[in-house]
Amino acid sequence: MKTSSSMSGHGSALRLPQVVLLATGGTIAGYAADAGRTATYQAGALNIETLLAAVPGLTDVARMRSEQVAQIDSKDMTCALWLTLAERVNAVLAEPDVDGVVITHGTDTLEETAYFLHLTVKSNKPVVMTAAMRPATALSADGPLNLLNAVRVAAHPEAAGQGVLVVVNHQIHCARDVVKTSTYSVQAFQSPEIGVLGWVQDEWVELQRRALRRHTVQSEFDVAGRHALPMVEVLSSYANASTVPVEALVSAGVRGLVVAGTGNGSLYGPLQQALADAARQGVRVVRASRTGAGHVMRNGAAADDTLGFVSAGNLQPYKARVLAMLALAHDMPTDRWQSLFEVY
Structure with a gap:
């Protein structure tokens, strides 16, 4: 599938594809007074016009709008903003002259937002998220090239029908698979086991x-008109883990608990019992792994059928939370939950 964006199939150069850029803040829009600072800065300080001005050549790739x-540090992302963003993406993509959307976002929660949109956007048109590990004011800032490459992908016909994509450091990731794996490296994003x-x-x-x-468009999850999502929280299992968080929640x-278990989703005994008690009270319990790769085998390290648990498969805990919130919002019956984690 190797093709040049100048041969994008959108017709001649007389009609470049139109790409709409939606900005939410993040490090890509970060500011520090000292160009040598890459760890201490204000995320989301710069507006989208400033970011666009730093990327020459965008208008040769697409017509930009x-x-x-939003203008936040992505650690402060909320479910309400997810819903607003999904609504805006769907509205923009419904415009007949729009060919794709690019979203700038902070790196901290990018993988969660990407998966949420992956399940709730109702269009085959390309949706590409991008970010940066260095603020816009830093020496060798990675944001401008990431933004240019994201627009190149969004303008490309073969990006259509792929769901939400994440473009960083020259790589194209699927929203379901990508995770942040480093606190500082520009090669922070990986798709463990699955690959780019x-x-x-x-x-x-x-x-x-x-x-x-x-x-x-294949997803049954529709968030149009919603203003909130059900409460689902993430817990971890570890040596001598307390049951207090389960009981308090x-x-x-x-409504739901995702537990990042050790190894193959195994759980400390008392914690497992507390989660089983929660499941009997109607709380949906999803078993994931804290390891960062591999899959959680159903009825493997825990008797899921007996305990009333669901296996997250190879979905990491924080994305499992996203799927659980949407399943609860749509009142999915108990007997469908396991299949949701097998098909999404």
């Missing part, structure tokens, strides 16, 4: 495989 949806979908460099975009799990009215 931009909107400032492709790459982009200069005018060349190459997609080598397709995302097979359900997403976007159940008392607080939590």
Whole structure:
């Protein structure tokens, strides 16, 4: 699938594709007074016009339109903003002259936002998220090239129908698979075991495989008109883990619990019992792994069928939370939960 973006199939150069850029803040829009600072800075300080001005050549790739949806450090991402962003993406993609969307985002929660949009966007048009590990004011800032490459991918016809893509450091990732794996490296994002979908460099975009799990127009999750999502929290298992968080969250009215277990999703004995008690009270319990790779075998390290648990498969805990919130929001019956984690 190796093709040049100048041969993008959108017709001649007389009609470049139109890409809408939605900005939410993050390190890519970060500011520090000292260009040598890459760890201490204000995330989301710069507006989208400033980011665009730092990327020469964008207008040779696409006709650009931009909107400032939010201006936050992504550690402060909320479910309410997810819903707002999904609504805006769907509205923009419904415009007949729009060919794709690019979203700038902070790196800390990018993988969660990407997966949420992967399940709730209702269009086959390309949606590409990008970010940066260094603020815009830093020496060798990675944001401008990431943004240019994201637009190149969004303008490319083979990006259509792939769900939400994440483009960073020349690589194209699937929203379901990508995770942040470093606190500082520009090569922070990886897709463990599964691997990248492709790459982009200069005018060349190459997609080598397709995302097979359900997403976007195949997804049964629709958040139009919603203003909140059910409460789902993430816990961990570790040596001598306390049951207090489970008991407190159940008392607080939590609807779902995702537990990042050790190894193959194994759980410290008392914690497992507390989670089983929660499941009997109607709380949905999902077993994931804290290891960062591999899958959690159903009825492997815990008797899921007996305990009332669901296996997250190879979905990491924080994305499992996203799927659980959407399943609860749509009142999915208990007997469907395991299949959701097998097809999404």
